[in-house]
Amino acid sequence: MNETQIISAIVEHKPGVLYKVSNLFRRRNYNIESISVGAAEIEGTARVTITVNENEQKTEQVIKQLNKLVEVIKVSRLDASNMVAREMALVKVHIANPSARSDIVQYANIFRSRIVDVSPDSMTIEVTGDSSKIDALIELMKGFGLKEIARTGITALARGARSTKLEE
Amino acid sequence: MFGISGGAVIPFFDELYHETEIRNILVRHEQCAAHMADGFARASGRPGVCVATSGPGATNLTTGIANAYMDSIPVVALTGQVSCRPVPGSSYLVGTDAFQEADTVGIMTPVTKYCTQVRSAEEIPPTIKEAFHIASTGRTGPVLIDIPVDTQRDELDFNYPRNLDLRGYKPPQKTPHPLQIKKAAEMLKEAERPMILSGGGTIISGAAKELTELAEFLMTPVTTSLMGKGSIPEDHPLSLGVIGMHGTTEGMRTTLETDLIMAVGLRFSDRTTCKIPLFKRDAKIIHIDIDSAEIGKNIETDIPIVADAKMALKAIYKELSKTTSKRKKSAWYDRIEELRQSVAEEKEEEEGLKVPRMLKELRKIVPRDAIICTEVGQNQSWTAIYFDIYKPRTFITSGGLGTMGFGFPAALGAKVARPDTPVLDIAGDGSFNMTNQELATSNFHDIPVVVIILNNRMLGMVAQWQRLFYGRRYSGVDLGTVPDFVKLAESYGAHGTRVGSYKEVGKAVKEALKSDTTTVIDVPISMEDNVYPMVPAGKGFDEIVTG
Incomplete structure (x- = not known):
């Protein structure tokens, strides 16, 4: 049975490493749902957070194959019941009439999101949360007319003292 | 070291001009440089090294490297690359589609255990050390280093590092739980x-x-x-x-x-x-x-x-x-x-020269420790079934990738590793035609091997499938005019001979084993012969076809 799994990897922060990680998925016939990358806590390393939708056997294979990449320093699978996973999205909405403006502000408040840009005929909302919350806000904004969406993909960490950090 | 020079490795080869410790074997096609390094590694257990220039040199290596990767063979490949640091007034630079530029790391990543590009001369010594370490530990495999030509020209105080800094490389513990x-x-x-x-x-x-x-x-x-x-x-x-x-x-x-x-x-x-x-x-x-x-x-x-x-x-x-x-x-x-x-008891004697019997008779002639290489196709499967092997590292074949043309250069690589051991390549005419230009390498560098061509003028294994499963529709397998392998061998300075009976094959091989030149033995066989036993595609061992 396929389910969404989040894999967190610490990799060398060097040119070409993201290519090697993403190429491995392509070559082994695994799908990436989302991927996000940024510098990690130790200098010279980056954290790659990859969301996959695969069965247990395939997920296990992904992790083992990732571990074999020389540039991958550590890989772990995050436990869905014990992690914080967030995504950020910027949603630009079309403003057809002035009354739409206040409705959008109200919705944005309900979603604890913020208006980060306004122009005569558009507003841009910044929203953070789990993916379903972002999906819901986007669904709601469709009624007003979506202009553009940019989503970061999921980034995540294990809760509490459990860490996916490098042991020094 | 097996390789071919080229524009982006001139400084590298220049350093080899006075080199006496490294045997530098000039091959005739980069794919064969990789196959020779591969054959060397399989015969000796030590990593083989191959070198090619940037662009076409590197892309030509690809098949050979992929072959080593599929069979987990330790090979270290070095490729030249266009310059990585800008020089005013020149656009000969990585990323500009410069002359003979190819994205070698991009191409090689899926077919190597590890590959990387160095960006300065200082990175070269530690990267070389890492390459040999990674290639030969854990599950062994090929490693490639892409070396821009400007870094080859730099000078530095040579310092081969003692320790490796590879925090991401973690081969499994050798000891079992x-x-x-x-x-x-x-x-x-x-x-x-x-x-x-x-x-x-x-x-x-x-x-x-x-x-x-x-x-x-x-x-x-x-x-x-x-x-x-x-x-x-x-x-x-x-x-x-x-x-x-x-x-x-x-x-x-x-x-x-x-x-x-x-x-x-x-x-x-x-x-x-x-x-x-x-x-x-x-x-x-x-x-x-x-x-x-x-x-x-x-x-x-x-x-x-x-x-x-x-x-x-x-x-x-x-x-x-x-x-x-x-x-x-x-x-x-x-x-x-x-x-x-x-x-x-099931086996019956057949008329004419049949490969299984020929291989069994050859076994009695060829020394027990001789190295046997094969190409890919019927020659490979016949040898696997009918030619007994007695020692590890004396059977060399392209298992995973199934590369036609592998056997001959691999045999040359094996002979370089084990000069005192007889090396034979059991080939098909189709496969041998893919890499036979290496007869020149064999002659020029005095690497004598014995090539036995099972010559059916066909791409035999595919023809076998077409005969059995595609209603004898021979499409894209009839090789038509096959070269005269005797003349071909002679034109390269090798021996060539054509034989037609079990006895003649035996005699030719005995003579070839004594020769200090490569011998090509052309053995015409029937186009209609199938390799049995076989398990048809998609079937299991219960549906084995024995002939």
């Missing part, structure tokens, strides 16, 4: 009809002796994958030869009856298992491999053991000998003998 060994020993003791299936990992790890000892202790038959051929002397009473799409009937019938398969150093490739449910049936599986990613990849395992094959086999032997003594012949052993006998 004691608990898994205990469980495996227990399972082996309880099994009534156990079988060992040995792969290339046994050979790479140097575990052939341990494997044979364990088999003798348990009185267990041993089958091998194509890559595992040579794990046990094939005239050993417990050896049942190669199993798979083309393998021995006795080996495959045994697999159908076994209740426990102990697989050592192999990845359960589709060519070995054929249809998995029929391969496995109800048998339990112990799987020993150094690469944890191979465990459970293709087949479910009852007892996984991630370890070096030699250490795991030693540990299992030790564990077993604590509680049991060497087994005597059992009902299972008698059954194996019965299977072997029944297969021997």
Whole structure:
């Protein structure tokens, strides 16, 4: 049975490493749902957070194959019941009439999101949360007319003292 | 070191001008440089080195590197690259589509264990050290370093680092987990009809002796994958030869009856298992491999053991000998003998020169420790089934990638590694035509080998499939005018001869083995001959076709 799994990897922060990680998925016939990358806590390393939708056997294979990449320093699978996973999205909405403006502000408040840009005929909302919350806000904004969406993909960490950090 | 020069490696080759310790063998096509380094590594157990220039040099290497990758062979490849640092007024620079630029790291990433590009001369010594370390430890494999030409020109105080800084490289522990060994020993003791299936990992790890000892202790038959051929002397009473799409009937019938398969150093490739449910049936599986990613990849395992094959086999032997003594012949052993006998009786003598008999007669002539290479196709499958191999590292074949044209350059590489050992390439005309320009390398560098061409003027294996499964529609397999291989050999300064009977083949090979020049023996055979036994695609070992 396929389910969404989040894999967190610490990799060398060097040119070409993201290519090697993403190429491995392509070559082994695994799908990436989302991927996000940024510098990690130790200098010279980056954290790659990859969301996959695969069965247990395939997920296990992904992790083992990732571990074999020389540039991958550590890989772990995050436990869905014990992690914080967030995504950020910027949603630009079309403003057809002035009354739409206040409705959008109200919705944005309900979603604890913020208006980060306004122009005569558009507003841009910044929203953070789990993916379903972002999906819901986007669904709601469709009624007003979506202009553009940019989503970061999921980034995540294990809760509490459990860490996916490098042991020094 | 096997390679070809070119624009982006001139400074590198310039340094070799006065070099005396490194033997620099100039090949005629980069693919063959990789195959020779590969053959060198397979024959010696030490990493082979190949060199090519940027662009076409590097892309030509690709097939050879992919071949080494599929069979886990330690090869270190060095490629030149266009400059990586801008020079005012010049656009000869990485990323600008400069002359002979190709994205070598991009191309090679999926077919190497590791590949990287250096960006300064300072990075070269540690990267070279890392390359040899990565290529030859854990699950061995090819490593490529892409070296921009400007970094080759830089000068620096040479300092070969003592220690490696590779925080991301973590080959598995060589020693097996004691608990898994205990469980495996227990399972082996309880099994009534156990079988060992040995792969290339046994050979790479140097575990052939341990494997044979364990088999003798348990009185267990041993089958091998194509890559595992040579794990046990094939005239050993417990050896049942190669199993798979083309393998021995006795080996495959045994697999159908076994209740426990102990697989050592192999990845359960589709060519070995054929249809998995029929391969496995109800048998339990112990799987020993150094690469944890191979465990459970293709087949479910009852007892996984991630370890070096030699250490795991030693540990299992030790564990077993604590509680049991060497087994005597059992009902299972008698059954194996019965299977072997029944297969021997099925075989009939055929008219004309037939490859199986020719190979069996050749076996009596060729020294026991000679290295046998094959190309890919019918020649490979016939050799796998009918030519017994007695020692590890004396059977060299392209198992995973199935690269036609591999055998001849690999034979040259093997001969460089083991100059005092006779080296033979059992070839087909189709395969030999893909790399026969290396006759020039063989002649120029005095690397004498023996090439036996099973010449059917066809791409024989594909023709066999078309004959059996595609209504004899021979499409894209008739090679028409095949060169006169005798003249071809002579034009390169090699010996050439054409023979037509078992006796003549024997005589030609005997003479060739004495020669200090490469000999090409052209053996015309029928276009209609099929390799049997075979398991048709999508079928299992129960549907083996014996002819």
